[in-house]
Structure formats: C-alpha cells, structure tokens
Amino acid sequence: MTQRHWLRNVRPYGAPAEDLLIENGVLSQRRPACDTPLAASDVDGHNQMLTCALVESHVHLDKTLYGQPWRPNSAGPTLKDYISNERRVLREVQAPIAERAGALLENCIARGSLTMRCHVDIDPEFGLRHVEAMQQLRERYRDLIDLQLVVFPQTGLISRPGTAELMREAMLLGVENVGGLDPCGIDNDPVAQLDIVFRLAAEFGRGVDIHLHDKGELGVWQVALIADYTERFGLQNRVMISHAYCLGMLPWAQVKPVAQRLAALGISLMSSAPADCAVPPFLALRETGVNVCLGSDGIRDAWSPMGNGDMLERAMLLAFRFDLGKDEELAAAFDAATVNGAQALGLEDYGFAMGRRADFLLMPVETLGEAVVSRPLRQVYRGGELIASGGRLLSSRL
Incomplete structure (x- = not known):
C-alpha cells in the first residue's frame, strides 16, 4: 500500500513556500503552497526553510x-x-x-x-x-x-x-x-x-x-x-x-x-x-x-x-x-x-529532487547563511517522517 502525505508550507532553501508530496519515503510532487485546510495526514512546515539533511x-x-x-x-x-x-x-x-x-x-x-x-x-x-x-x-x-x-x-x-x-x-x-x-x-x-x-x-x-x-x-x-x-x-x-x-x-x-x-x-x-x-x-x-x-x-x-x-x-x-x-x-x-x-561519499539517493529520499531539515531561518551562523534547533525528517526535533531523537535505541 502506498504511504503518502503532504509536507505543507515549506521554503526549499529559502525559496517561496511550497507543498511537497512524500510517497513511500521519497519526494514525488511539488506545488506552490496553497491555502486549502490541512488534511489529517498533512504536516504543516510553518513557513520554515527546508534543506537536505546534513x-x-x-x-x-x-x-x-x-x-x-x-x-x-x-x-x-x-x-x-x-x-x-x-x-x-x-x-x-x-x-x-x-x-x-x-x-x-x-x-x-x-x-x-x-x-x-x-x-x-x-x-x-x-x-x-x-x-x-x-x-x-x-x-x-x-x-x-x-x-x-x-x-x-x-x-x-x-x-x-x-x-x-x-x-x-x-x-x-x-x-x-x-x-x-x-x-x-x-x-x-x-x-x-x-x-x-x-x-x-x-x-x-x-x-x-x-x-x-x-x-x-x-x-x-x-x-x-x-x-x-x-x-x-x-x-x-x-x-x-x-x-x-x-x-x-x-x-x-x-x-x-x-x-x-x-x-x-x-x-x-x-x-x-x-x-x-x-x-x-x-x-x-x-x-x-x-x-x-x-x-x-x-x-x-x-x-x-x-x-x-x-x-x-x-x-x-x-x-x-x-x-x-x-x-x-x-x-x-x-x-x-x-x-x-x-x-x-558517492551518495546516489541524496538531494532535493524528484524520486530522491525525503531526508530533510526544517529550520526557522530565512537563508542558508543564517542557518550556518545561528545553528538553530531543527526538525529532522527521514523518508518524510519526523524523527527528531529540538535536538532530541524521538525514539532512542539505547
């Protein structure tokens, strides 16, 4: 069964806000951010900057x-x-x-x-x-x-x-x-x-x-x-x-x-x-x-x-x-x-592109320069799913 959800209202690398469709852990669709109400499965990015993971x-x-x-x-x-x-x-x-x-x-x-x-x-x-x-x-x-x-x-x-x-x-x-x-x-x-x-x-x-x-x-x-x-x-x-x-x-x-x-x-x-x-x-x-x-x-x-x-x-x-x-x-x-x-490292599934795994960061900053200077607390997404927030892993394996 296909697993799909929208990551709404995010700014890829500081660009204007977009909605991103994540299907089975990969980025499958992009569209300009819209004002339609959030569905139950949607995730609101709150106009934060989105980048690929570190x-x-x-x-x-x-x-x-x-x-x-x-x-x-x-x-x-x-x-x-x-x-x-x-x-x-x-x-x-x-x-x-x-x-x-x-x-x-x-x-x-x-x-x-x-x-x-x-x-x-x-x-x-x-x-x-x-x-x-x-x-x-x-x-x-x-x-x-x-x-x-x-x-x-x-x-x-x-x-x-x-x-x-x-x-x-x-x-x-x-x-x-x-x-x-x-x-x-x-x-x-x-x-x-x-x-x-x-x-x-x-x-x-x-x-x-x-x-x-x-x-x-x-x-x-x-x-x-x-x-x-x-x-x-x-x-x-x-x-x-x-x-x-x-x-x-x-x-x-x-x-x-x-x-x-x-x-x-x-x-x-x-x-x-x-x-x-x-x-x-x-x-x-x-x-x-x-x-x-x-x-x-x-x-x-x-x-x-x-x-x-x-x-x-x-x-x-x-x-x-x-x-x-x-x-x-x-x-x-x-x-x-x-x-x-x-x-x-020769990574083939890395990057903000269609069909690539949705490994992202969300940060409350305007630009990459601000991210480097301020090193804000951030949300971490693995395959489009939130796995860490505020410097804490949501589910420890220790």
Missing part, C-alpha cells in the same frame, strides 16, 4: 567517550603520543563501544546528520572487534541513518605486522572503504602502504580514504602520489584525502597544480576546520573544482574533549576559520556539510 563525512564513533564521566586529556605533543595515549585510554574504559558510539550517533542524528562516514580502528591487539561493533550499530540504526565504514590502521599498516591481513578480513566483512594513515610519517614507506591500500580497494571494488597529517612539501608530495595511485588503479571519484594540512602550508602557486589534478581525478578533501594548524584553502580549492567536505573527526575522545556532532556548527567553524561573511560564502560552507559530503 552529511558527516569523517568521524571516529568507535573511540568516543561521549556520555561517559569527564576524563582530562592526557596526550603528549606528537601524533605518536596521541596514538599511544588513546590505546591506553581505550584499554581502561569500561563502557562498551555500542554504548558510547550509540549515544554519540543518536546525538548526531538528532542534529540532522542522516549519512555518516565512520573510520573504524583495526589493530593486531584487538583485531576486528571495533569493526564488528560498528556493523552491529549500523544494523540497529539502519532505518534512521546511512552509516559508511572505513577500515582504519590507526597504529600503522606496514609498521604493524598483521594489520594488512586484518584490512583484507574487514573487506570480506563488507566494509565499504579502505583507509590509510600518513604513508611517510607513520609507516616511513609510502609506496608500500599505498600499494596495499589501493590494491585492496581495486580488488574489492571499494573506496579509499586516507588520513594525511604530514606537513609541508612532504605532505604535498604524498597528495600527488595518492593522485598517481588513483589514476593508476582507475579509482577516479572514489578517493578522499582527510585533513591534508599541507595544502594550507605552502604558497598557492605551489598547491594549485596539485589541486587541479585532484579536481580532474575527482579526489575529495575532508577538513574538520581545526583551529591549531594550517587548513587547506577552502575557497581557492572550491574555485579550482576540488570537492571539499566537512567532518567532525574525533568527538570527546582521547584526542580532544571538543565536539558535539552538529555539522551546522562545523560549517560555522569553517566559515569562522576563513572569515567567510558574505551570504554566498556562508552557503558554500553549508554545502561543505551537505552536498559536498554527499558527492565525496
């Missing part, structure tokens, strides 16, 4: 301490210090992954993220335990959010014997993306690491998402090397580089040729718009055709006590970081938390 392009759910007692950050100054500190903290935490990750996931859904890419640690010490926990979590919430996984060798791939075998096992379990980490800085062997990552991705038909923290010219050289591998293995439009601080550290004249290559190969960049280091130049990359999306990265974990999972706030942080003040610039920041993420 996209969280990079998060580490499996390592969060969200909902747990406050724990002071005790990490040392270097990347390897952070990694070793995190291993110690996670050994000591008593709450299971499902409890911690589930609490954070529900918070993200309530704030409007209905698609998420989660990097999941593997390590010879604990094997695939995190992957298995995240797959169970994905199944529990599959009607509320689309959760992509990336198998992530946090402690090293070449430098940690047994990790490559775990990566392959994760592919056999159905993980969608192959991850990597600082081919030079962590493994000291970029060719060996990228060989494993790209061969696995090509063999299993998966995407690639590589953390790159290495700085300066060494980092930019690795960006170019990742582009070489992308072209060699025919993985255009299926590769993401996360962080890539290096692209914000060198003069644009040096970065531009690499950026043009990224654009030509459809390699996306993810940024969390951090405050303490260089950030890839958002507007220059956008103008060059590079797809730049946003992610929260770690949220309230052993790396940082910060974060709340609100991608509108992440868009605001991007705008703040680059002093984006014009409405069109703020709208570009909103895109980084929505359509750019959808492009990077």
Whole structure:
C-alpha cells in the first residue's frame, strides 16, 4: 500500500513556500503552497526553510567517550603520543563501544546528520572487534541513518605486522572503504602502504580514504602520489584525502597544480576546520573544482574533549576559520556539510529532487547563511517522517 502525505508550507532553501508530496519515503510532487485546510495526514512546515539533511563525512564513533564521566586529556605533543595515549585510554574504559558510539550517533542524528562516514580502528591487539561493533550499530540504526565504514590502521599498516591481513578480513566483512594513515610519517614507506591500500580497494571494488597529517612539501608530495595511485588503479571519484594540512602550508602557486589534478581525478578533501594548524584553502580549492567536505573527526575522545556532532556548527567553524561573511560564502560552507559530503561519499539517493529520499531539515531561518551562523534547533525528517526535533531523537535505541 502506498504511504503518502503532504509536507505543507515549506521554503526549499529559502525559496517561496511550497507543498511537497512524500510517497513511500521519497519526494514525488511539488506545488506552490496553497491555502486549502490541512488534511489529517498533512504536516504543516510553518513557513520554515527546508534543506537536505546534513552529511558527516569523517568521524571516529568507535573511540568516543561521549556520555561517559569527564576524563582530562592526557596526550603528549606528537601524533605518536596521541596514538599511544588513546590505546591506553581505550584499554581502561569500561563502557562498551555500542554504548558510547550509540549515544554519540543518536546525538548526531538528532542534529540532522542522516549519512555518516565512520573510520573504524583495526589493530593486531584487538583485531576486528571495533569493526564488528560498528556493523552491529549500523544494523540497529539502519532505518534512521546511512552509516559508511572505513577500515582504519590507526597504529600503522606496514609498521604493524598483521594489520594488512586484518584490512583484507574487514573487506570480506563488507566494509565499504579502505583507509590509510600518513604513508611517510607513520609507516616511513609510502609506496608500500599505498600499494596495499589501493590494491585492496581495486580488488574489492571499494573506496579509499586516507588520513594525511604530514606537513609541508612532504605532505604535498604524498597528495600527488595518492593522485598517481588513483589514476593508476582507475579509482577516479572514489578517493578522499582527510585533513591534508599541507595544502594550507605552502604558497598557492605551489598547491594549485596539485589541486587541479585532484579536481580532474575527482579526489575529495575532508577538513574538520581545526583551529591549531594550517587548513587547506577552502575557497581557492572550491574555485579550482576540488570537492571539499566537512567532518567532525574525533568527538570527546582521547584526542580532544571538543565536539558535539552538529555539522551546522562545523560549517560555522569553517566559515569562522576563513572569515567567510558574505551570504554566498556562508552557503558554500553549508554545502561543505551537505552536498559536498554527499558527492565525496558517492551518495546516489541524496538531494532535493524528484524520486530522491525525503531526508530533510526544517529550520526557522530565512537563508542558508543564517542557518550556518545561528545553528538553530531543527526538525529532522527521514523518508518524510519526523524523527527528531529540538535536538532530541524521538525514539532512542539505547
């Protein structure tokens, strides 16, 4: 039986008010808003702005301490210090992954993220335990959010014997993306690491998402090397580089040729718009055709006590970081938390278009710029059905 209802009196992306017909969870008809009385099944949007749902392009759910007692950050100054500190903290935490990750996931859904890419640690010490926990979590919430996984060798791939075998096992379990980490800085062997990552991705038909923290010219050289591998293995439009601080550290004249290559190969960049280091130049990359999306990265974990999972706030942080003040610039920041993420994650059923799933936000604002600046409480619709309002999920699964 067809399920249908009208979502009345909403302003798509700030345009004049419309009525939207939702049938079996997808947008099937649009018309100018009319004054006829609401039917029993109609939903009144009260002239609020409607947008597509948010996209969280990079998060580490499996390592969060969200909902747990406050724990002071005790990490040392270097990347390897952070990694070793995190291993110690996670050994000591008593709450299971499902409890911690589930609490954070529900918070993200309530704030409007209905698609998420989660990097999941593997390590010879604990094997695939995190992957298995995240797959169970994905199944529990599959009607509320689309959760992509990336198998992530946090402690090293070449430098940690047994990790490559775990990566392959994760592919056999159905993980969608192959991850990597600082081919030079962590493994000291970029060719060996990228060989494993790209061969696995090509063999299993998966995407690639590589953390790159290495700085300066060494980092930019690795960006170019990742582009070489992308072209060699025919993985255009299926590769993401996360962080890539290096692209914000060198003069644009040096970065531009690499950026043009990224654009030509459809390699996306993810940024969390951090405050303490260089950030890839958002507007220059956008103008060059590079797809730049946003992610929260770690949220309230052993790396940082910060974060709340609100991608509108992440868009605001991007705008703040680059002093984006014009409405069109703020709208570009909103895109980084929505359509750019959808492009990077290869989403085919995303967008405000006929026949697409009706995953929407309703917000009491006039424009996208106002949404980014004010980050209002919002209503969240999944397949046209209200699932969250005022920052709260209507039906918890915890």
